[in-house]
Amino acid sequence: MRGRTxxxxxxxxxxxLIGLPLAWFLLLILVPLGAVWALSFAINTGVASxxxxxxxxNYARTLEPTYLGILLKSLALAGLAxxxxxxxxxxxxxxxxxxxxxxxxxxxxxxxxxxxxxxxIRTYALMAVLRDEGLVNRVVAAxxxxxxxxxxxxHDVAVVVGLVYVHLPFMVLPIFAALDRMDRSxxxxxxxxxxxxxxxxxxxxxPLAGPGIRAGVLLTFVPALGSYLVPDLLxxxxxxxxxxxxxxxxxxxxxxxxxxxxxxxxxxxxxxxLALLAPRRPAARA
Amino acid sequence: MRGDPLDYGxxxxxxxxxxxxxxxLYLPLVVLVAFSFNAGRRVTVWRGFSLEWYExxxxxxxxxxxxxxxxxxxxxxxxxxLLLGTLAALALWRFRFPGxxxxxxxxxxxxxxxxxxxxxxxxxxxxxxxxxxTGLPWPLSLGAIVLAHTSFxxxxxxxxxxxxxxxxxxxxEEAARDLGAGTWRALQDVVLPHLKxxxxxxxxxxxxxxxxxxxxxxxxxxxxxxxxxxxxxAMVRFSVTPEVNAVSTxxxxxxxxxxxxxxxxxxxxxxxxx
Numbered sequence: 001m002r003g004r005t006x007x008x009x010x011x012x013x014x015x016x017l018i019g020l021p022l023a024w025f026l027l028l029i030l031v032p033l034g035a036v037w038a039l040s041f042a043i044n045t046g047v048a049s050x051x052x053x054x055x056x057x058n059y060a061r062t063l064e065p066t067y068l069g070i071l072l073k074s075l076a077l078a079g080l081a082x083x084x085x086x087x088x089x090x091x092x093x094x095x096x097x098x099x100x101x102x103x104x105x106x107x108x109x110x111x112x113x114x115x116x117x118x119x120x121i122r123t124y125a126l127m128a129v130l131r132d133e134g135l136v137n138r139v140v141a142a143x144x145x146x147x148x149x150x151x152x153x154x155h156d157v158a159v160v161v162g163l164v165y166v167h168l169p170f171m172v173l174p175i176f177a178a179l180d181r182m183d184r185s186x187x188x189x190x191x192x193x194x195x196x197x198x199x200x201x202x203x204x205x206x207p208l209a210g211p212g213i214r215a216g217v218l219l220t221f222v223p224a225l226g227s228y229l230v231p232d233l234l235x236x237x238x239x240x241x242x243x244x245x246x247x248x249x250x251x252x253x254x255x256x257x258x259x260x261x262x263x264x265x266x267x268x269x270x271x272x273x274l275a276l277l278a279p280r281r282p283a284a285r286a
Numbered sequence: 287m288r289g290d291p292l293d294y295g296x297x298x299x300x301x302x303x304x305x306x307x308x309x310x311l312y313l314p315l316v317v318l319v320a321f322s323f324n325a326g327r328r329v330t331v332w333r334g335f336s337l338e339w340y341e342x343x344x345x346x347x348x349x350x351x352x353x354x355x356x357x358x359x360x361x362x363x364x365x366x367x368l369l370l371g372t373l374a375a376l377a378l379w380r381f382r383f384p385g386x387x388x389x390x391x392x393x394x395x396x397x398x399x400x401x402x403x404x405x406x407x408x409x410x411x412x413x414x415x416x417x418x419x420t421g422l423p424w425p426l427s428l429g430a431i432v433l434a435h436t437s438f439x440x441x442x443x444x445x446x447x448x449x450x451x452x453x454x455x456x457x458x459e460e461a462a463r464d465l466g467a468g469t470w471r472a473l474q475d476v477v478l479p480h481l482k483x484x485x486x487x488x489x490x491x492x493x494x495x496x497x498x499x500x501x502x503x504x505x506x507x508x509x510x511x512x513x514x515x516x517x518x519x520a521m522v523r524f525s526v527t528p529e530v531n532a533v534s535t536x537x538x539x540x541x542x543x544x545x546x547x548x549x550x551x552x553x554x555x556x557x558x559x560x
Contacts (some may be wrong), residue, residue, distance in 0.1 A: 004382040014381050021374035021440070022389065029396055032407035035415050088307060095304040107304070114311050117541050118498045120515050121534040124522050125314035128531075130320070133331075136316055168311065193374040197297070217524045226400025228501050233522065243402040243501075250406050250505070260410075263403045270400055 039260035050256060058261035067245065071265065074241040077156065077231075078224035081163035082171075085220045086213065088164065089171030093212075094205070096172070097179035108176065115169045123233050126165055129233070130158050154236035162230040170219035178212025179205070218277040222270050242266050319538065339532040349533065352517035358425050358518040359503075359513060362497035363435035367492045368485060370436065371443025376473065378444070379451045397445075405505035408434040412506060420508065427511050434506045435496045440513035442495070443488040450484035451477075483555050492549040494541065 007014040040059070042052040061067065096107045114122060129135045132150040137149040151157055186208070190200040206213075228243035235241070242262060249259025304554060322340070326333030343349060378390055396404060398510050408430070412418045418430040462472040500515040507516050514537065 005380060007383040009383045010381075010469055012365075013473075014377065014383065017373050017377035017380070021370045021377070021444075024370055024437070024440070025374075025389065025392060028411075030392070031415060032411035032437075033395065033399070035410045036403065036407045039410060045488055086436060088303070091300055092307050095300040098300075110308055111311070113545075114315070116494055116545055117315070118515065118534070118537055120498075120500050120522070121318070121537060122315070124518075124530065124534060125318040127522075129314045129317060132389070133328075135313070165310070165314075168307070222398070223400070226402055228402050229519075235505050243400065244404050246406060247346055256410070259406060263406050266400055274398060277439055284544060 023089075024080070036260045036263055039257050040264050042257040042260075044255065044257060059265070061258055062261055062265050067262070070245055071168070071242055073239070074225055075269075076151055077159055077241060078163065078221055078238070081160050081167065081224045082217055082221040084160065084164050085168050085171040086217060089168055089216060090175055090209070090213070092168075093172045093175035093209075094201075096176055097182075103277060108173075111172050112169050119166060119229060122166060123162060123229050126158075126162055127153060127233060154239075156235065156239045158234040159231050159239045159241075162234040163224045163227060163272060165219040166226055166227075170223070171216040174215035174219065175209055175212040178209040178215075181227060182208045214277050218273065221277075222273055225269060226266055236249045240247070303495040309408055315538070318531050319535045321528055322535040324528050324531075327527065339528040340530055340536075343532050343536070346529075348512075349514075349517055352512045352514045355425075355428060355511060356497055356514035359428050359431050359435060360493045362425075362428075362432045363439055363496045364489055364492040366432070366436040367440035367443050368489055370440040371488060372447050372481070372485065374440070374444040375447035375451060376477070379448060393441040396441050401438075402500075403435075405502045407516055408437075408502060409505040427508075431503055431506050431511060431513065434502055435499065437497060438499075438502060439492040442491055446484045446488045446491070447481055450481055454480050472523075483552060486548065486551055486555060490544060494544060497537075497541070 038052050041052065041054050041056070042050045043055055043057070045051045062071070092111065096104060096111070099107055127134075127163055131137070132149040132151070132153070134153070136152060140147060140150060152161075182205070186204055190204045191197070195203065225241075226243050227241060228247060231239055231241040231244055232247075235244075243266070246259050246262045246266070249255045249262065253259075321332075322334055323335050323337065324331075325336035325338065374389075374393065378386060412430045412434075422429070423429075458476050458480075459472050462476045467475065498515070499513075500519060503516055504514050504519070507513060512520075518530065518533055518537075521527075521533070
């Protein structure tokens, strides 16, 4: 194990290395976040004046039925999207991990590639497919001509589909990594001992893929909970998520203190999800 | 034969699901690209091949300006975050100092905190704490966006470079020092060459994420500093036309080109171990 040098022994190089990133971190990461945090304890005292009074009224307002409803709805939509992603992502990761070796890398790349394309464009692409005269409804119309077009877009369903569409690679990759590391002889042993393929998945593969599944759930749920674009473009008036309400407070309603409180409720929820799901050992870092 | 662990790979429901998932991921994108070449105004009914919408794009100065802004922002933010991220990674890897763990955790904040929260944080920062002067000449007017992007990008660079440093053989640095190299010389001649693949991967990731970013930019951009995604967002909200499809296709092509260049460069670096 390589020891770290105590900074006092080479103070010059140390300060030269740490100076810039530390200053940037303090001024351009901590101060902006701290400013929002301070705002969450402030009140509007005039058209453009805000006073930090230490009030908890903004947080109390986030618990009013309207906002609590949106909060719970956000959790439900993100949770549902995570479940669907897991249901889809686990078998997909399994299929890739057990595909013939020459196929593995291309398949993995194929699943990951959409992540590199623009989120806005992917959301827009989905809009075109889900519209009344979109691809899905044209297929439906061809199969069942009497049916009215399904109202897929501007609906909660579209939001969940969109969240799955956008975050699926984050679910597949860590599960694949866990399955890839797994000792295959354990599966062989289980099958040799008479367990069927499904029983083997349940009792052998699933537990071994546990850390990958946790990482996948975390990497899907956290960004899904804070999604702005997907509910904004695909959702209806009733499927707004917390990020949309935050945006409205800051850009349209001009109630920054309340928006700041909502933003920090989202931060706290994110940290809670992290605390519950984050891998215990750094080895499983995503 | 039941004992073959590759059974799961041959199982047809799994293969079907894999195929369906890939179709789900790619079909919308294929449709989007296809209709950018549509002759009609609609994005759902095919009226024949045409390059009309691309010609319109070329004559849309606002959109071209937004694309230019995005490329400038991504370039500067990538350079800055490479510098900051590498410095941070080296300091965290090399030295023991009070607050090291705290700084390491703190750097994860921009990655963990939801984008919308970072967006409002920069909105508040540039509106209230350190007001960014308006009316600056281009490209200085893009400064606030560059700073905001760098803040959420450089922690990614720090993580990638840190991971690469774990595989560095410290004996190499010791050897360099035994041969008389100072701290700087050893870092520059021995450690930095080892970091090349991580720096390349970081640059690609940073550039792509910057080009991709909508939410944070949305809160930092002014009326004169619209980036490409912000402009495309306005177009999407306003109307769904093949013009938006054409724009999107161009951006997809740009991303694909970047990824291809990255893979080529990575292969060249990997093929010649330094």
